[in-house]
Amino acid sequence: MFLRAGRAALSPLVRSLQPSPVAAMSTGTFVVSQPLNYRGGARVEPADASGTEKAFEPATGRVIATFTSAFKYGVKLHGALPNLLEGCRIIRDREDEIAAVECINNGKSIFEARLDIDTSWQCLEYYAGLAASMAGEHIQLPGGSFGYTRREPLGVCVGIGAWNYPFQIASWKSAPALACGNAMVFKPSPFTPVSALLLAEIYTEAGVPPGLFNVVQGGAATGQFLCQHHDVAKVSFTGSVPTGMKIMEMSAKGIKPVTLELGGKSPLIIFSDCDMNNAVKGALMANFLTQGQVCCNGTRVFVQKEILDKFTEEVVKQTQRIKIGDPLLEDTRMGPLINRPHLERVLGFVKVAKDGAHCGPSYSGGFILMFAANCRDDMTCVKEEIFGPVMSILSFDTEAEVLERANDTTFGLAAGVFTRDIQRAHRVVAELQAGTCFINNYNVSPVELPFGGYKKSGFGRENGRVTIEYYSQLKTVCVEMGDVESAF
Numbered sequence: 001m002f003l004r005a006g007r008a009a010l011s012p013l014v015r016s017l018q019p020s021p022v023a024a025m026s027t028g029t030f031v032v033s034q035p036l037n038y039r040g041g042a043r044v045e046p047a048d049a050s051g052t053e054k055a056f057e058p059a060t061g062r063v064i065a066t067f068t069s070a071f072k073y074g075v076k077l078h079g080a081l082p083n084l085l086e087g088c089r090i091i092r093d094r095e096d097e098i099a100a101v102e103c104i105n106n107g108k109s110i111f112e113a114r115l116d117i118d119t120s121w122q123c124l125e126y127y128a129g130l131a132a133s134m135a136g137e138h139i140q141l142p143g144g145s146f147g148y149t150r151r152e153p154l155g156v157c158v159g160i161g162a163w164n165y166p167f168q169i170a171s172w173k174s175a176p177a178l179a180c181g182n183a184m185v186f187k188p189s190p191f192t193p194v195s196a197l198l199l200a201e202i203y204t205e206a207g208v209p210p211g212l213f214n215v216v217q218g219g220a221a222t223g224q225f226l227c228q229h230h231d232v233a234k235v236s237f238t239g240s241v242p243t244g245m246k247i248m249e250m251s252a253k254g255i256k257p258v259t260l261e262l263g264g265k266s267p268l269i270i271f272s273d274c275d276m277n278n279a280v281k282g283a284l285m286a287n288f289l290t291q292g293q294v295c296c297n298g299t300r301v302f303v304q305k306e307i308l309d310k311f312t313e314e315v316v317k318q319t320q321r322i323k324i325g326d327p328l329l330e331d332t333r334m335g336p337l338i339n340r341p342h343l344e345r346v347l348g349f350v351k352v353a354k355d356g357a358h359c360g361p362s363y364s365g366g367f368i369l370m371f372a373a374n375c376r377d378d379m380t381c382v383k384e385e386i387f388g389p390v391m392s393i394l395s396f397d398t399e400a401e402v403l404e405r406a407n408d409t410t411f412g413l414a415a416g417v418f419t420r421d422i423q424r425a426h427r428v429v430a431e432l433q434a435g436t437c438f439i440n441n442y443n444v445s446p447v448e449l450p451f452g453g454y455k456k457s458g459f460g461r462e463n464g465r466v467t468i469e470y471y472s473q474l475k476t477v478c479v480e481m482g483d484v485e486s487a488f
């Protein structure tokens, strides 16, 4: 059912799931002993602590930090715009160190972690540039009167992050928030509490006034507290659809604007006239970054029937070459999933789809798996977000048919198309119900381009010029140059 050609055709992939004999764990010593909450420009052990939690290293299951959940935060609004460019410089200088922390706490390969740190400093650099060009409009009115608009900060913005891109999410939220003159309280996922503290310290070192960027640790209870707090003006959330619904409900009670960056089940459409080599590379990029734990992944890979066998064969071949193992080793390209419960959840999806024969854990107590399949639209693994390295391959005949099937989902985060026919490429993306569409590539994220979802994948955007609108409010000023014409 998963692979049209049957089990035999998958055997190269299955072989790729065996443990690599050269992979040796090199992560046995990293421990964080400093406090993981950050207020007023310093790490603090909060007096309002509600209990302790542990953070783990996914590759070994070792505890790397014990931290306290907190509720209070120490925000100070400040008139001056922070020096994001200096922050950008420090992140670049400390890239290797930050990437190593990200790799150890999240499990993504060191190679990929460095790319995340790049997209993080690029974000600070971009909004540092935009901050100076933020402007309103001048509108001429009859009789010499006029109006103008000003962009003003919202106040205290809360950022709540997921665990798959810990440093990048903290940067993508805080850089535009601070550039617009806001303060931010950031709550990382309790699975990955460590790297946001590095960002906080970097902001302080860069001269960002104490209290402008704070980190509060905790899980759902802390998140709820922040969303409901009367001092909070806006919530920017990255996470799952069910949590996003709760965030929206809580924020609605305080009429607080929200940005929701939620999950997806994105389609990637491969037409028979594609450049096969690029399409296969694109499919791997769309599915296996960060062990497949990526919101915008193109997990429903629709392949036109004429090239289905060739495409599947190539995907299997290239998947087989992916080096899995210790994420700190330079040549590793896939590390462990975030934790065992998540691995079991992912395996559960595979099991429901078939008996699990074509997949399996491969490394360090079973934290890794990969899977390629040929599927049907009605399978659970094709309908629901798995958030793991599971690529579902489906075949199609016509453009109209694939568009209907691609859009037949409540999600709308991303989509992709591979074709050499430029007219078709633009025609297809115009029809795709997704906030971010890729033509002849996948999962590239230049900071200049807005990123965000349609439908249940959320609303609001991160990155790009438009994000300024989500972290500021517009004041209209109406100026009378004549006398008041009273109605009374």
Ligand SMILES: NC(=O)c1ccc[n+]([C@@H]2O[C@H](COP(=O)([O-])OP(=O)(O)OC[C@H]3O[C@@H](n4cnc5c(N)ncnc54)[C@H](O)[C@@H]3O)[C@@H](O)[C@H]2O)c1
Binding pocket: 160, 161, 162, 163, 164, 165, 187, 188, 189, 190, 218, 219, 220, 221, 222, 223, 224, 227, 238, 239, 240, 241, 242, 243, 244, 246, 247, 260, 261, 262, 263, 264, 294, 295, 296, 385, 387, 413, 453
């Ligand atoms: N669209 C995007 O940009 C994007 C990026 C990364 C991840 N995601 C999505 O995130 C999900 C995986 O991340 P996750 O498992 O951390 O998601 P999650 O929804 O479980 O948790 C996200 C964050 O919300 C907090 N939280 C949980 N319950 C809460 C509540 N009731 N009130 C306030 N905060 C609460 C968590 O502690 C965490 O910090 C996937 O669905 C993925 O697609 C989306």
Ligand SMILES: CCCCC=O
Binding pocket: 164, 165, 293, 294, 295, 296, 443, 444, 445
């Ligand atoms: C392109 C990076 C977005 C992260 C989603 O999980």
